[in-house]
Amino acid sequence: xxxxxxxxxxxxxxxxxxxxxxxxxxxxxxxxxxxxxxxxxxxxxxxxxxxxxxxxxxxxxxxxxxxxxxxxxxxxxxxxxxxxxxxxxxxxxxxxxxxxxxxxxxxxxxxxxxxxxxxxxxxxxxxxxxxxxxxxxxxxxxxxxxxxxxxxxxxxxxxxxxxxxxxxxxxxxxxxxxxxxxxxxxxxxxxxxxxxxxxxxxxxxxxxxxxxxxxxxxxxxxxxxxxxxxxxxxxxxxxxxxxxxxxxxxxxxxxxxxxxxxxxxxxxxxxxxxxxxxxxxxxxxxxxxxxxxxxxxxxxxxxxxxxxxxxxxxxxxxxxxxxxxxxxxxxxxxxxxxxxxxxxxxxx
Amino acid sequence: xxxxxxxxxxxxxxxxxxxxxxxxxxxxxxxxxxxxxxxxxxxxxxxxxxxxxxxxxxxxxxxxxxxxxxxxxxxxxxxxxxxxxxxxxxxxxxxxxxxxxxxxxxxxxxxxxxxxxxxxxxxxxxxxxxxxxxxxxxxxxxxxxxxxxxxxxxxxxxxxxxxxxxxxxxxxxxxxxxxxxxxxxxxxxxxxxxxxxxxxxxxxxxxxxxxxxxxxxxxxxxxxxxxxxxxxxxxxxxxxxxxxxxxxxxxxxxxxxxxxxxxxxxxxxxxxxxxxxxxxxxxxxxxxxxxxxxxxxxxxxxxxxxxxxxxxxxxxxxxxxxxxxxxxxxxxxxxxxxxxxxxxxxxxxxxxxxxxxxxxxxxxxxxxxxxxxxxxxxxxxxxxxxxxxxxxxxxxxxxxxxxxxxxxxxxxxxxxxxxxxxxxxxxxxxxxxxxxxxxxxxxxxxxxxxxxxxxxxxxxxxxxxxxxxxxxxxxxxxxxxxxxxxxxxxxxxxxxxxxxxxxxxxxxx
Numbered sequence: 001x002x003x004x005x006x007x008x009x010x011x012x013x014x015x016x017x018x019x020x021x022x023x024x025x026x027x028x029x030x031x032x033x034x035x036x037x038x039x040x041x042x043x044x045x046x047x048x049x050x051x052x053x054x055x056x057x058x059x060x061x062x063x064x065x066x067x068x069x070x071x072x073x074x075x076x077x078x079x080x081x082x083x084x085x086x087x088x089x090x091x092x093x094x095x096x097x098x099x100x101x102x103x104x105x106x107x108x109x110x111x112x113x114x115x116x117x118x119x120x121x122x123x124x125x126x127x128x129x130x131x132x133x134x135x136x137x138x139x140x141x142x143x144x145x146x147x148x149x150x151x152x153x154x155x156x157x158x159x160x161x162x163x164x165x166x167x168x169x170x171x172x173x174x175x176x177x178x179x180x181x182x183x184x185x186x187x188x189x190x191x192x193x194x195x196x197x198x199x200x201x202x203x204x205x206x207x208x209x210x211x212x213x214x215x216x217x218x219x220x221x222x223x224x225x226x227x228x229x230x231x232x233x234x235x236x237x238x239x240x241x242x243x244x245x246x247x248x249x250x251x252x253x254x255x256x257x258x259x260x261x262x263x264x265x266x267x268x269x270x271x272x273x274x275x276x277x278x279x280x281x282x283x284x285x286x287x288x289x290x291x292x293x294x295x296x297x298x299x300x301x302x303x304x305x306x307x308x309x310x311x312x313x314x315x316x317x318x319x320x321x322x323x324x325x326x327x328x329x330x331x332x333x334x335x336x337x338x339x340x341x342x343x344x345x346x347x348x
Numbered sequence: 349x350x351x352x353x354x355x356x357x358x359x360x361x362x363x364x365x366x367x368x369x370x371x372x373x374x375x376x377x378x379x380x381x382x383x384x385x386x387x388x389x390x391x392x393x394x395x396x397x398x399x400x401x402x403x404x405x406x407x408x409x410x411x412x413x414x415x416x417x418x419x420x421x422x423x424x425x426x427x428x429x430x431x432x433x434x435x436x437x438x439x440x441x442x443x444x445x446x447x448x449x450x451x452x453x454x455x456x457x458x459x460x461x462x463x464x465x466x467x468x469x470x471x472x473x474x475x476x477x478x479x480x481x482x483x484x485x486x487x488x489x490x491x492x493x494x495x496x497x498x499x500x501x502x503x504x505x506x507x508x509x510x511x512x513x514x515x516x517x518x519x520x521x522x523x524x525x526x527x528x529x530x531x532x533x534x535x536x537x538x539x540x541x542x543x544x545x546x547x548x549x550x551x552x553x554x555x556x557x558x559x560x561x562x563x564x565x566x567x568x569x570x571x572x573x574x575x576x577x578x579x580x581x582x583x584x585x586x587x588x589x590x591x592x593x594x595x596x597x598x599x600x601x602x603x604x605x606x607x608x609x610x611x612x613x614x615x616x617x618x619x620x621x622x623x624x625x626x627x628x629x630x631x632x633x634x635x636x637x638x639x640x641x642x643x644x645x646x647x648x649x650x651x652x653x654x655x656x657x658x659x660x661x662x663x664x665x666x667x668x669x670x671x672x673x674x675x676x677x678x679x680x681x682x683x684x685x686x687x688x689x690x691x692x693x694x695x696x697x698x699x700x701x702x703x704x705x706x707x708x709x710x711x712x713x714x715x716x717x718x719x720x721x722x723x724x725x726x727x728x729x730x731x732x733x734x735x736x737x738x739x740x741x742x743x744x745x746x747x748x749x750x751x752x753x754x755x756x757x758x759x760x761x762x763x764x765x766x767x768x769x770x771x772x773x774x775x776x777x778x779x780x781x782x783x784x785x786x787x788x789x790x791x792x793x794x795x796x797x798x799x800x801x802x803x804x805x806x807x808x809x810x811x812x813x814x815x816x817x818x819x820x821x822x823x824x825x826x827x828x829x830x831x832x833x834x835x836x837x838x839x840x841x842x843x844x845x846x847x848x849x850x851x852x853x854x855x856x857x
Contacts (some may be wrong), residue, residue, distance in 0.1 A: 194456045194463055197445070201453050204442035211440045212454035213425045272444035324623075 008266045011318045012281040015264075019288045026296045039168045043291065045176075051287030052175035053078070053234035055280055057254055058261040059186055060230030062279045063223045065262050067203040068271025069123060069130035071224065074258060076141020077115050077231035078251025081108040082239025083148040086156050095158040105164070109232045115141070116228020120221030138255070145247030155244040165241030175237050182230065187276055196274075199223060203271030257286050264314055285314065353378040353543050354399075354512060359410035361394055361403065368394045369408070370567045376512070381534060381544045383554040385585050386564035387788035392547045393437070395564070396514050400434040401427040415511070431511030435501045437520060437547075441489050448472035448485035451504045475503040479533055495526030502533065513537065514545045519553060520786055523647030523814060531557050549788065551582040552817075563588040590790055598821035599793065601800045605824065606637035608675060609808040610691070610777040615669035617650075617657040617832075627653045627664060629832040635777060635808035640799060642823035643812045644848050650832040651812045652696055655779045659693035660686040673776070687716060692770035696781035696812070698759075702766040705755035709747060710736035712754050712765050717772045739768035744794060760791025767798060778802060781812045796822060816845045828852045 004010060023043070024030045033042035057074050064071045088104030089095055115137060122133035167174045190196030201209040202216045209216050234254070239245045263269060264285055265278025289310055298306045316322045354376040361369040369391045376382045384392050398408050401421030412419045414430055421427045427434075441450050448469045457468040472485035481499040483492060489500060498518055505513055515534075519527040527550075534544055534557060548554050554561060561580065563570040570588050573580050586597075617628040628650045635641050645651045656663035658671065660683035671678050673689055680686045686693070695701040703712050714721050714732045721731050736750035743764040747757055754765055763783060770778060780799065784792045799822065802809055813819050819826050826843050828836040828851035836851030 192462050194458060194461070197449055197453065197456065197463075200445055200449075201442045204444045205440065207438075208440035208442050209453070211424060211436065213423070213428070214454050272442060 008275060009278055009281060012264055012266065012278060012285065015314050015317065016281060016285050016288060019285065019292055023288070023292055023295055026292075030295075035171070038171060039173075040171050043295075045173065047284065047287050047291055048176050048179075049173040050291075051283055052173075052179045053237045053251075054254065054257055054261060054287060055179050055283040056182060056230045056234040056237070057251075058258040058265075058279045058283045059183060059276065060227030061255075061258040062262050062265070062267055062274050062276060063186075063190070063199055064130070064227045065203075065259070065267055065269060066199050066271055066274035067220055067223055068269075069203075069220070069224070070134065070259065070269070071119060071227045071231075072131065072134040072255050073115070073119060073137035073141055074227065074231040074234075075251040075254045076138050076145065077112050077228055078235035078238060078254055079145035079245075079247050079249075080115065080141055080148065081112045081232035081235030082250050083145045083154065083245040083247050084108040084111055085161070085236055086154045086239055086245035087148055089156045089158050089161055090154055092158075095156055096160055098160050101158055101160040104161075105236060108236060109229060112228045112232025112235070113225050114228075116225035116231075117221060119228065120224030123224060124217040124220035142247065145245075145250070147247075149245055149247045151247070153244055153246045157243065161240050162243055163240070165237040165239070166243075175241075178233065178237070182233065183276065183280065186226075190276070200272055200274065204273070258283075260311065261286055264311075264318070266318075351378050352376060353415060354545075355411075355413040356395070356399065357411050357413075359395065359398055359408060359412075361391075361398055361408040368567055369398070372410075372564065372567070372569050374562055374569070375572070376543060376545060377560070379538060379541055379543055380559040381538055381546060381557055383558035383561040384545060384547045384564060385549075385551070385554060385561055385589055387589055387790060390564040390589070391567040392564055393516055394567075396434055396516060396545070396547065399427070400424060400432055400514060402434075428508055431509060432514065433505040433508055433510040433512070434514040435498075435505060435516065435518065437516040441497055441500060443490035444488065446486045446488055447476070447483060447492075447500050447503075450489055450500060451475060451485075451507050453504075455508060471507070472503070475506055476500075478506060479503045480529065493526075494521045495523065495529070498522060498526070498530060499533070502530075502537075510542060512543045512545065514547075516547045517549065517786075518546065519548065519550055525646065527553065549786070551585050554585065555580065555582060561585060565589060565591055586789055589788075597789075597793065599797045599800055601803070603638065603640075603803070603824050605639045606806065608634055609637045609639075609673070610635040611672040611675075612658060613670045613672070615654065615658065615671075616667070617653060617664035618666040620663070620665045627832050628657060631669075631829070631832065631834045633810070633827055633834065635810055637776075637806045637808055638803050639825065640803050640809045640811060640823045642819035642826035643810055643829060644816060644819055644826055644852055645829035646852055647814070649829040649852065651829055652781055653832075654829065655693055655781055655810070655812060658686075659683065659691060659779065662693075687773050687775075690774065690776040691779070692716075692773055692775035692777070693779040694766050694770050694781060694783060696785060698762055698766050702769075703754050703762060706753060708751045708753055709740065709745065709757075709765055710750040713739055713750075713768045713772060716769050720772075735772060736768075739764075739772070743768050743798060758787070758791070759785075760787035760794065763787055763791070763795060764798070767795070771802070775807065777808045777810070779810045779812070782814065783811060784813070784815070784818060792818075816848055819843075819848070820845065828854075830854050 027043065030043050033040055033044060061071060061074065085104045085108040088107060089101060092100040094100065119134050119137060122128045123130050163174050165175055169177055190199065198214055198219050201214060202219045206216050235251060238250055261282035262279050264282035265275055267274040267278060289307060293303050293306060352375050356372065356374040359369050359372040372391065372395055374395065386392050397403050399412065401423050404422045405420035414432065419430060442453065451472045452468055457464050457471060469485045476483060476485060479499045479502050481496055483496060489497060518530055522530065531553060538544060546558065558575055560572060560574045562572045563585065611634045613632045615628055615631045616626060619625040619627045631654055643651050653663050657667050658680065660680055661667055662683065671680060678689050680689060680691065699705060710732055713736045718727055721728055721735065733750065739745065740747065740750055745761050745764045747761060754762060784795050799809055799811065811819065811822060820843055824840050826838050826848060827834055828848055830852055835854040838847060
């Protein structure tokens with residue numbers, strides 16, 4: 001029992017389960033999953049489906065944070081990837097052509113990787129602090145997305161493109177499948193190959209990694225590129241789901257949700273260790289929270305406040321120092337009185 | 349025994365403006381333990397960095413011959429490939445990774461890129477047995493002590509089929525027990541045919557373990573002594589290091605001890621991390637004016653914890669006991685209280701808790717006494733500068749000016765800055781925690797002189813030290829601490845290392 005209690009993911013799981021149960025109280029049949037027209041439907045499926053972009057962005061963010069870095073530009077990359085893909089598709093003569101859509105998607109993803117490489121170059125090549133280096137693209141990226149779409153919201157009518165974020169495959173929403181594949185690949189690369197170890201060592205003690213003959217620069221650049229790619233895929237999902245690209249609002253504040261998901265999942269911001277499963281849990285908690293806010297009918301003007309409140313509670317529950325203060329209070333030894341006259345003199 | 353595994357000849361290495369090494373020669377025989385001694389800045393670490401390829405070929409002049417072949421290492425990988433492994437003073441471990449992961453970092457046990465975790469952990473376990481470390485290979489490195497981490501470093505070196513092992517200050521952060529274990533291990537490795545080069549400030553260890561010793565001073569080789577032939581003593585090495593015979597390692601002093609200045613009674617402190625564990629258990633101490641009192645104890649005995657809990661409760665929870673200053677009970681609840689009551693504590697970890705390394709000397713000195721240097725909330729910068737200048741002169745802080753950044757100073761000069769900071773608060777009671785840790789012989793003498801001067805001024809000084817000879821040479825009276833309890837109080841005349849050690853290990857069965 002104590003081993004379960006001590007497990008890293010114990011508290012995130014507790015929070016997730018609690019949120020889900022809360023939903024069950026307000027929504028009848030919250031856990032029901034139905035098969036309609038060969039597709040799976042249900043609130044749980046929806047949480048996964050709408051949470052898919054966040055999980056992706058948070059996965060990339062996890063690796064960046066493990067190197068003791070941070071990537072604030074993911075929201076902008078989301079917007080740029082969606083904008084570029086939509087622009088390319090809207091230029092097609094046949095918007096449903098698979099080859100055309102694939103090339104648009106490919107170009108958008110390549111650009112995402114390039115943007116990630118840019119971040120990596122600033123951080124590892126020039127040595128700018130990650131928070132500043134990625135802040136550049138966070139701000140400039142919005143402008144770039146606007147530039148691509150000419151400041152308009154670009155809409156597309158492409159059923160092939162719609163598949164990415166809104167379609168189904170093998171009864172499941174396609175987005176869930178993409179997330180599963182990316183996660184499996186990431187888990188394999190980081191946990192079965194040495195990559196995860198290298199990332200953690202660079203984040204934990206960069207000097208030690210250098211002395212072990214590891215190219216910290218290479219690892220860093222690759223991690224930021226990967227984070228860019230993840231954000232790019234997420235951007236495609238988001239824009240495909242609504243069949244349009246909004247350079248201003250697509251992926252707005254997703255970097256903060258992603259960082260939050262990573263931290264809730266137990267990856268320390270100081271780097272050196274990361275937990276992919278924790279991040280997935282963290283992202284699901286955030287998505288479930290959003291769903292909960294709608295299902296229990298929190299007035300729209302207080303949703304942000306409500307969210308902040310829950311997040312604060314989650315963080316407090318997770319903090320060992322806080323738990324010790326609250327739960328161990330009763331086990332305190334009774335402090336001896338400090339009054340001097342009660343002391344027995346000890347002769348030297 | 350005359351075959352040399354390593355020969356470095358005519359090594360010269362210049363940094364912009366400084367000649368760190370000048371025509372240095374080093375010859376190490378196969379299968380020996382070779383010590384390198386020298387003061388800080390003598391060029392020991394630079395020499396080892398040249399050897400291990402941290403400074404690649406071309407950045408230095410001279411020749412390295414290893415195993416009969418001329419070597420031109422382009423990096424650490426090259427030297428490791430040749431069988432030369434260096435263990436740096438600042439341990440190069442990733443604290444959040446497991447022991448096994450650290451051992452094979454950059455050298456993973458993998459088939460076609462896929463890590464074989466079973467093999468990794470099994471082989472790591474075998475290596476741990478070899479170095480005598482009873483820990484699970486999957487244990488996180490941050491969960492084990494510094495002594496054990498040092499063993500992990502050695503296991504890591506062994507995993508690379510090392511022929512020449514270089515250890516830079518391996519015991520600097522270790523307690524006596526761990527140091528002894530480490531030295532035993534090195535002897536064992538020597539018997540297995542591994543040649544060791546060890547850099548150490550602890551001369552008693554050098555005497556105990558080395559087969560020969562090379563002394564460096566100011567970037568030059570002074571001499572190489574053969575322990576068996578030359579009958580080397582600590583004093584012999586010291587005179588080589590400082591370039592003159594050091595008759596007395598401790599400055600002379602005639603103690604003038606006055607009234608009681610500070611008394612702690614029945615002081616009990618609980619651990620903040622392990623609920624219910626007493627770190628200090630009913631300790632009582634008395635310090636008198638003009639007296640230098642030692643506090644001896646093994647690692648984990650609670651010395652620092654005692655000092656910090658007294659100093660404004662900066663350590664521990666549920667602290668109980670009473671403090672008397674000049675016979676009157678006082679309350680010290682915060683560091684501000686401590687300063688107000690004239691109590692100062694100079695930390696054992698000056699880099700982490702004692703200094704702001706990226707700030708200059710004057711700001712570091714004024715940090716604890718800004719109140720005295722300011723008027724209506726404004727710091728009088730002229731006064732700050734003047735005070736710092738005064739300390740630079742009186743403490744002999746070797747720096748171009750008081751605007752120099754503290755992080756660039758040597759350990760001894762950093763320690764002088766820490767002491768200046770606390771002396772500025774005009775304390776009556778000074779608690780100095782490991783005041784000479786990691787600083788060289790010459791600077792130690794200066795620190796001792798400063799401590800003596802403080803006592804002459806009528807201040808009460810409590811010195812915490814792991815080096816018993818230091819306590820014996822410096823203190824008028826020595827308390828011993830074991831498992832948080834004061835187990836003995838020995839006046840100077842009766843104090844010997846054996847007697848102190850007896851009290852320090854008392855009640856540990």
